[in-house]
Amino acid sequence: DARVTQTPRHKVTEMxxxxxxxxxxxxxxxxxxxxxxxxxxxxxxxxYFRNRAPLDDSGMPKDRFSAxxxxxxxxxxxxQPSEPRDSAVYFCASALRDTQYFGPGTRLTVL
Amino acid sequence: RKEVExxxxxxxxxxxxxxxxxxxxxxxxxxxxxxxxxxxxxEPKLLMSVYSSGNxxxxxxxxxxxxxxxxxxxxxxxxxxxSATYLCVVNKIGYSxxxxxxxxxxxxxx
Numbered sequence: 001d002a003r004v005t006q007t008p009r010h011k012v013t014e015m016x017x018x019x020x021x022x023x024x025x026x027x028x029x030x031x032x033x034x035x036x037x038x039x040x041x042x043x044x045x046x047x048y049f050r051n052r053a054p055l056d057d058s059g060m061p062k063d064r065f066s067a068x069x070x071x072x073x074x075x076x077x078x079x080q081p082s083e084p085r086d087s088a089v090y091f092c093a094s095a096l097r098d099t100q101y102f103g104p105g106t107r108l109t110v111l
Numbered sequence: 112r113k114e115v116e117x118x119x120x121x122x123x124x125x126x127x128x129x130x131x132x133x134x135x136x137x138x139x140x141x142x143x144x145x146x147x148x149x150x151x152x153x154e155p156k157l158l159m160s161v162y163s164s165g166n167x168x169x170x171x172x173x174x175x176x177x178x179x180x181x182x183x184x185x186x187x188x189x190x191x192x193x194s195a196t197y198l199c200v201v202n203k204i205g206y207s208x209x210x211x212x213x214x215x216x217x218x219x220x221x
Contacts, residue, residue, distance in 0.1 A: 043198070045208055045209075045210075098143045100157075101157070102154035103154060104153070104154050
């Protein structure tokens with residue numbers, strides 16, 4: 001049963017620290033998405049890649065967030081420096097066509 | 112107008128009841144529509160796609176009304192396990208991305 005995996009599942013850090021979240025998409029899926037979910041905003045698209053190339057990162061605060069896909073099996077989302085308002089659940093999803101399959105998420109708390 | 116709007120609920124229904132959710136979308140050129148389900152503290156999971164002709168999967172029926180730009184989800188014979196948040200999802204024309212509504216919470220009680 002192919003699944004998207006994400007690490008870490010939970011992260012508590014202090015303001016100003018760097019946070020790195022990792023995602024392994026489903027093998028064969030060529031599109032990878034990063035989302036952030038909060039109670040207030042719901043699911044927001046931060047960035048996405050197709051065939052490892054970044055296509056849209058307009059939803060991401062550019063000054064502190066960066067997303068990369070160093071190879072087909074790994075996508076990363078970094079926050080540097082982190083702020084309390086970054087506290088949220090970060091989901092990675094992968095897709096081959098329209099249907100997106102989500103990972104279990106990284107629950108981030110920035111103190 | 113928001114791109115995808117849903118009544119946040121919660122909808123409280125007893126087991127066995129029939130419940131329906133609606134969702135409206137703003138972009139008349141949208142082409143792909145889905146319902147996702149999200150359990151508390153879990154990831155969203157695809158429940159069903161929504162086709163122009165409507166589609167049914169067991170107790171779940173999805174309908175699309177392009178003229179009025181809304182999508183509906185009907186759940187018959189509700190089970191306790193149907194308690195979740197249901198997310199209405201629409202594709203964004205010109206992109207490969209999906210736009211998610213904030214979800215409708217359903218609580219099914221014994």
